[in-house]
Amino acid sequence: MSLLDRELSGVVMTPDNIRTKKLSLVANLGVAVAALLVSAALVLGLGIGNWVLVVVLGWALYLVGLLYVAGRVEGRRAARNRAWKSLIYSACILAILPLASVVWTLVSKGVGRLDGDFFGTSMNNIGARDQNGGAYHAIIGTLEQVGIAALIAVPLGVLGAIYLVEYGRGKFAGTVRFFVDVMTGIPSIVAGLFILSFWVLIVSPWFNDGQPRFSGFAASLALSVLMLPTIVRSTEEMLRLVPGPLREGAYALGVPQWKTILKIVVPTALPGIVTGVMLAIARAAGETAPVLLVAGGAAAINFDPFNGNQSSLALYVYQQAGDASKYAPARAWTAALTLVTIVLILTIAAKMLARRNSLTR
Structure with a gap:
């Protein structure tokens, strides 16, 4: 039944009526693991950096891989949406990491003299x-x-x-x-x-x-x-x-x-x-x-x-x-x-x- 036929027959379109392909969580994690492995092989194998460069390069490879895999499964529009969402989440994590580091350092080093004296x-x-x-x-x-x-x-x-x-x-x-x-x-x-x-x-x-x-x-x-x-x-x-x-x-x-x-x-x-x-x-x-x-x-x-x-x-x-x-x-x-x-x-x-x-x- 086409969309026009559904409208004429009074059938309401609901999420249950719509079936679209979704990238599974396993596939998403697989892309992330593969990106980290490739990044580690390149960086550590060539000796051009440490684990920080591995993470940065792995993150970039993950975005590229996610855009490609999601494009094949969900389509271009959904793939771009997923890639931008990953960028936003990554920016949020980058903003929280310095704060978490400061709090952890402050607490770990500040509890030494928490006493009555x-x-x-x-x-x-x-x-x-x-x-x-x-x-x-x-x-x-x-x-x-x-x-x-x-x-x-x-x-x-x-x-x-x-x-x-x-x-x-x-x-x-x-x-x-x-x-x-x-x-x-x-x-x-x-x-x-x-x-x-x-x-x-x-x-x-x-x-x-x-x-x-x-x-x-x-x-x-x-x-x-x-x-x-x-x-x-x-x-x-x-x-x-x-x-x-x-x-x-x-x-x-x-x-x-x-x-x-x-x-x-x-x-x-x-x-x-x-x-x-x-x-x-x-x-x-x-x-x-x-x-x-x-x-x-x-x-x-x-x-x-x-x-x-x-x-x-x-x-x-x-x-x-x-x-x-x-x-x-x-x-x-x-x-x-x-x-x-x-x-x-x-x-x-x-x-x-x-x-x-x-x-x-």
Whole structure:
């Protein structure tokens, strides 16, 4: 029965009615194995490379072989589709491999000092031959500095994005966008130098009998400068994705603009806003130069972010990685693992809080 006859007779075409040849999984695996064998024979037999070249050449031969075999079995169109699908899967694997390698290296080398001494002590009075010493002071410094920076940058960034999306018109809004774009690309050391020249050398002497003073709060100011453009840009993009009919429906009901933004627009864009905020926090938590310039770093515990030198996990990793002690690399790897874990925990907690919003379900 032809297709026209099926249509006239009322027969509905379903996947059960259609029979096309499909390349079996065994044939697909056979092409892959044959490609690897040929590649190994060429590369290792001629001595022109190692297993990396074997994999790369085998992957190229696999695509060629798959295109040929699938073309003979399924046809040209299905063969091209299968080849492009293999390319996409290969690109995904290539993108995941570096991340998996970094995670594996971090975990395998960072578990060596996961003990109570590392999380309960500082580096105060720890010599080069002492295998003890921890990062308690650096953990406290990171949490305080990033927390204060978030308290400064998040409200300013979100409010700035709301202005640009909902109210910003004319040259002033264009100027704000231009400077936000410029600030996005500034190096972290420039932010540290700015806070050093302004806060540490000019403002802090007013509160310290005319003497400049390093502090964790100065590091928070530098980190907030780095966080602000990321929060503004990401929040602006998320607010622009909110459908216009949501705003129009609220306006039609007589809801003021400020209340529409507060009750409709921001809750709808909240998951994306949280993602941008966490990206900014992750960047701030990993910065070393601003903390070194304006907080100075310290081996002892300092709970006061407004008075005295203070360290951070990123600075601690930098210092331990360059230390001559044979026990320092283990501390550096564990501190790096701790920093990644803290950022991961904060991200998960923020995502869970954002999902509780009823408008985003």
